[in-house]
Structures are given as C-alpha cells and as structure tokens.
Amino acid sequence: MAGLVRRLDLKSADAGLILATTKGEIDEEVAWIRQQDAVPDSSKPKPFSAVAGALAAAVGIRGPAYVVSTACSSGLTALIDAAHTLLDDPPSFGAAPGAAREMVVVAYDHAGDFVRDGFTALKALSPTQCRPFDKSRDGLALGSAAAACRISLVPADKPAAILSGWGLASDAVHMTAPDQAASGLIRAIRHALAMAKLQPPDIDLVFAHGTGTRYNDAMEGVAITTVFGGIDGADQRPAVTAVKGLVGHTLGAAGLLETVLAVKILERQIVPPVTGLRGADRTELNLVIGRPRAMALRHVLKVASGFGGLNAAVVLSKCDAVGDQEAA
Amino acid sequence: MIKRAEMVGIAHRGALPPNVDERLRSTDPLATVMLHLAGNLLRGIPDDARDRVGVVLGSTRGSLEADIAFDQSRRADDARYASPAAFARTLPSTLAAELSVKFRLPGPSLTLCAGNASAAFAVARARSWMRHLGLMHCLAGGCDVGAAPGTYRAGLLFLTDWRGEWPAVMPQRLDLAAPHDASLDALIAWIKQRDALAGDR
Numbered sequence: 308m309a310g311l312v313r314r315l316d317l318k319s320a321d322a323g324l325i326l327a328t329t330k331g332e333i334d335e336e337v338a339w340i341r342q343q344d345a346v347p348d349s350s351k352p353k354p355f356s357a358v359a360g361a362l363a364a365a366v367g368i369r370g371p372a373y374v375v376s377t378a379c380s381s382g383l384t385a386l387i388d389a390a391h392t393l394l395d396d397p398p399s400f401g402a403a404p405g406a407a408r409e410m411v412v413v414a415y416d417h418a419g420d421f422v423r424d425g426f427t428a429l430k431a432l433s434p435t436q437c438r439p440f441d442k443s444r445d446g447l448a449l450g451s452a453a454a455a456c457r458i459s460l461v462p463a464d465k466p467a468a469i470l471s472g473w474g475l476a477s478d479a480v481h482m483t484a485p486d487q488a489a490s491g492l493i494r495a496i497r498h499a500l501a502m503a504k505l506q507p508p509d510i511d512l513v514f515a516h517g518t519g520t521r522y523n524d525a526m527e528g529v530a531i532t533t534v535f536g537g538i539d540g541a542d543q544r545p546a547v548t549a550v551k552g553l554v555g556h557t558l559g560a561a562g563l564l565e566t567v568l569a570v571k572i573l574e575r576q577i578v579p580p581v582t583g584l585r586g587a588d589r590t591e592l593n594l595v596i597g598r599p600r601a602m603a604l605r606h607v608l609k610v611a612s613g614f615g616g617l618n619a620a621v622v623l624s625k626c627d628a629v630g631d632q633e634a635a
Numbered sequence: 636m637i638k639r640a641e642m643v644g645i646a647h648r649g650a651l652p653p654n655v656d657e658r659l660r661s662t663d664p665l666a667t668v669m670l671h672l673a674g675n676l677l678r679g680i681p682d683d684a685r686d687r688v689g690v691v692l693g694s695t696r697g698s699l700e701a702d703i704a705f706d707q708s709r710r711a712d713d714a715r716y717a718s719p720a721a722f723a724r725t726l727p728s729t730l731a732a733e734l735s736v737k738f739r740l741p742g743p744s745l746t747l748c749a750g751n752a753s754a755a756f757a758v759a760r761a762r763s764w765m766r767h768l769g770l771m772h773c774l775a776g777g778c779d780v781g782a783a784p785g786t787y788r789a790g791l792l793f794l795t796d797w798r799g800e801w802p803a804v805m806p807q808r809l810d811l812a813a814p815h816d817a818s819l820d821a822l823i824a825w826i827k828q829r830d831a832l833a834g835d836r
Binding site for chain 1: 709736756
C-alpha cells in the first residue's frame with residue numbers, strides 16, 4: 308500500500324489519509340485470538356486503526372490518519388468522507404500556507420480463510436462463476452485488492468476526473484439482506500445526482516456493485532430501473548457494467564478499486580462488458596454484454612452497497628463536462 | 636451550526652442495565668448498551684425527522700468480540716459449523732447498522748477508527764457530515780469493549796442543527812469503567828460533569 312501511495316505524487320506531507328477496510332489485519336487478529344485461547348495473557352490486539360497510522364508514517368503523511376469501515380461500501384464512503392474533510396470550513400486540519408490541501412484514500416481487504424469461511428457459512432459463494440445480473444447467477448467470488456487515490460480541491464494539473472456529487476443512505480430494514488425495494492440505494496443515487504446538478508439522462512454509465520448474488524443484483528436492478536427507467540428506450544438509458552465477475556468481490560476495497568477503474572473508463576471512453584454475463588434477467592437494463600463498448604462518456608455513476616444496508620453513490624465527471632454544466 | 640447537544644453516557648460492568656427495553660436487546664451486549672443509549676436519545680422523535688438523522692460511531696477494536704465468536708464457531712470440522720449469524724456481525728459497522736435498523740434511521744452512516752481518539756473523531760466527522768449532507772441531527776460517539784472482560788463503554792451525543800425543533804432529551808445515569816478509548820473517557824467525563832451541573836431533573 309505504501310508503494311501505491313508513493314505513486315500518487317503527493318504535493319505536500321500535510322495531506323490526510325483515510326484507510327477503508329472491512330477486516331483490516333484480520334490474519335494478525337486471528338493469530339492473537341488463537342494465541343489467547345492457547346496461553347491467555349494480558350496482551351491486546353492492535354487497534355483497528357494501527358495500519359492507518361503505520362501507512363501514514365511509512366509515506367510521510369502528517370495529517371490525520373484513520374480508518375473508515377462501512378462494510379462493502381467502505382471504499383466509496385471513505386472517498387466521500389475525504390471530500391467532506393477537504394470542504395470543511397474552517398479546515399479540519401492544517402496545511403502550509405498556500406499549499407493545496409489533499410487527502411489520500413486507500414482501500415484494501417484480504418479475502419483469507421476467515422472471510423472465506425464466513426461467506427461459505429452464508430452460502431453466498433458461487434460454486435461455478437460470478438455472473439452479475441445473469442438470470443442464472445448463483446453467488447459471488449471473493450478477491451483481495453488494494454487501491455489508492457489522491458483528491459484535492461484545487462488541482463495543480465488537470466485531474467483525471469471530478470468528483471461532482473455523492474450520496475449516502477441506509478436501508479434501515481435488515482442487518483444482512485438488502486432492501487428489495489432498494490430504498491437506500493435510490494436515495495443515495497438521487498442525492499448524488501442532485502449534488503452534481505444532473506438529471507438521470509445526463510448519466511452515461513452506471514458502474515454497478517454487481518456482486519453476482521440473487522438478492523444484491525435484484526436490488527440494484529430495482530434501483531437503476533427506478534431512477535433511470537423514465538428514460539424512453541433501454542438503449543437510451545445509461546449503460547450498465549460491473550467487474551466483480553473479473554476481479555471478484557474485494558470487500559472494503561471494491562468501491563475505491565472500481566472508482567479508479569471508472570476513472571480509467573472515463574479517460575479511454577470504452578466500457579468493459581459485465582464479465583460472466585450471458586443472459587440478463589432484467590432486459591430493461593442497458594447492460595454491456597460480450598464486448599467492450601466505445602461510447603461518449605461525460606458522467607459516470609459508481610455505486611456500492613454493504614451489509615447492514617449501507618449504500619453509497621458517487622458521480623465522476625470529465626473536467627470539461629463539469630465546466631459545461633456550470634456554464635449551463 | 637450546532638447549538639444544542641444532549642447526550643447519554645453509560646458504561647456497565649458485566650450485567651446490563653435493568654431497565655433495558657426488551658425490544659432493544661441484541662445478541663451482542665455492546666450493541667444492547669448502544670441501543671439503550673440511542674433509545675433514550677431518540678425517544679419521541681417524529682417519523683418525518685428520522686430520514687435526516689445520521690449515525691457516526693468511533694471504535695478502537697472494531698468487531699473483536701464478534702470475530703472471536705465466529706472464529707470459535709468455525710474451528711471444528713473444517714468450518715462445517717461456522718455460524719452465519721456470527722459472521723454477519725464481524726464488521727465494525729454492525730453497531731451503526733443495528734441502530735439504523737432498530738430505530739428506522741435511513742440516513743447516512745459512518746463507522747471509523749482513530750485509535751484512542753475514535754470518539755472525538757466521530758463527533759468531529761458528525762459535524763462535518765451534518766453540514767455537507769444537510770442532516771438535521773446526528774447520533775455521534777464511541778463504543779468499545781472495556782479493558783476488563785465483560786465490560787463495555789459507550790458515550791453517545793445527539794447533535795442537532797440550530798434549526799432543529801425537536802426538544803432535548805435529558806441525560807441518564809453514568810457509571811465509569813476502566814479507561815480504554817481516551818477520547819471516549821473524556822466524552823463520558825464531560826457528560827457526567829454536565830449532568831452534575833444540571834442537577835437532579
């Protein structure tokens with residue numbers, strides 16, 4: 308992770324760091340648990356935030372460093388909290404006079420035995436292949452990943468993308484199963500669009516959470532259809548893609564990893580297909596199937612949902628798209 | 636922006652408070668403490684105010700007790716008896732989610748860890764979130780297992796934007812356990828001091 312952060316070319320050591328993860332250093336914690344069972348002592352496991360402090364020290368970041376953990380929406384929630392921190396007035400933390408204040412967001416998770424046993428117990432793992440939005444989808448595949456990005460209010464050079472809007476909302480219905488009415492995700496999406504001053508037809512691509520489970524993908528289908536279904540013609544609605552069929556569900560890293568991919572998609576103007584999808588169960592979704600799709604992209608909506616009904620949505624926009632929108 | 640803050644701080648050794656509403660009990664004792672606190676703070680909240688309430692909690696240990704429970708359940712017979720219910724709780728955000736579900740709070744939720752400053756960070760971030768997300772209220776504070784086995788510590792504030800019209804909730808009895816999260820300790824001490832200044836109500 309230190310290597311990832313160093314590649315971000317921070318302009319100042321006075322940046323802040325937010326680390327997003329669901330289980331953190333779980334292997335180390337399990338080792339402590341097992342050791343306590345064998346020979347109890349007075350030692351304590353490291354605080355959950357220890358890795359954030361260690362990472363900040365390793366890369367020379369002097370601003371606040373802490374962990375955000377909101378299940379599988381951790382990556383997007385951390386990105387949003389970083390944006391809030393930069394927008395705080397008075398500032399949440401100090402910086403050298405005239406220096407651009409920056410925040411670094413890092414997300415990671417390791418799908419080791421602990422996590423794998425848990426999802427097996429939940430019967431959530433696919434015995435075949437993760438196929439988001441497919442009518443015969445049968446579960447998710449786990450993945451381990453780390454991602455990092457740097458955000459600032461006043462970029463010194465042309466940024467890769469603009470974070471033009473965001474939203475967060477809870478289902479408030481069930482501790483594990485998503486709300487089948489998708490009420491939380493719909494609220495988060497609508498807040499993100501309103502903040503970005505966009506209407507549903509302005510969104511060119513929805514980068515779904517797309518875990519490949521029956522319940523999550525059904526919920527997301529409801530959310531996307533509810534928000535964008537008023538646009539006539541499925542081919543006029545935003546394209547929909549998801550990548551967990553390729554990279555797996557990387558848990559707390561997923562939101563940020565897929566946001567970084569969304570930025571790359573905006574740069575290259577090519578949308579990857581939903582890996583593993585053969586036959587969609589909701590034909591009203593404009594899913595990208597089989598082959599990459601070259602298309603004009605100005606605004607991408609990225610969403611994520613997690614256990615406990617925690618939903619997050621961000622709008623990523625090309626720089627010139629934001630300029631036009633403000634002029635309008 | 637925030638001109639009113641009412642709070643409840645409570646920590647217990649072992650047994651839970653005798654007056655816990657049965658509807659607010661959880662399989663997790665720490666969650667039960669937090670639900671009890673939040674129940675006191677949210678008493679009387681109108682339904683149309685619930686969607687503008689955020690939840691921001693700080694924790695140093697994450698889901699440690701739940702992790703222990705799940706790990707114990709998965710060790711026998713190649714995890715054949717791994718408990719799905721126990722695994723579902725192995726997330727630091729479980730408490731915040733449980734508050735949202737039990738009290739029907741569909742607003743934003745954040746769980747963070749900043750070591751010994753977790754509770755203070757939670758309150759700071761809560762103020763930030765209220766401003767940037769247009770929230771009217773926010774439950775903010777810290778919760779953790781205590782230093783001694785079977786003890787739990789929690790402190791919770793109910794933050795209200797100055798435009799809020801919902802009446803304040805009175806503080807509750809406080810009992811300190813061993814220090815753990817230093818900022819949580821400071822939060823609870825402030826609650827106790829405020830309680831003492833207010834006198835009996």
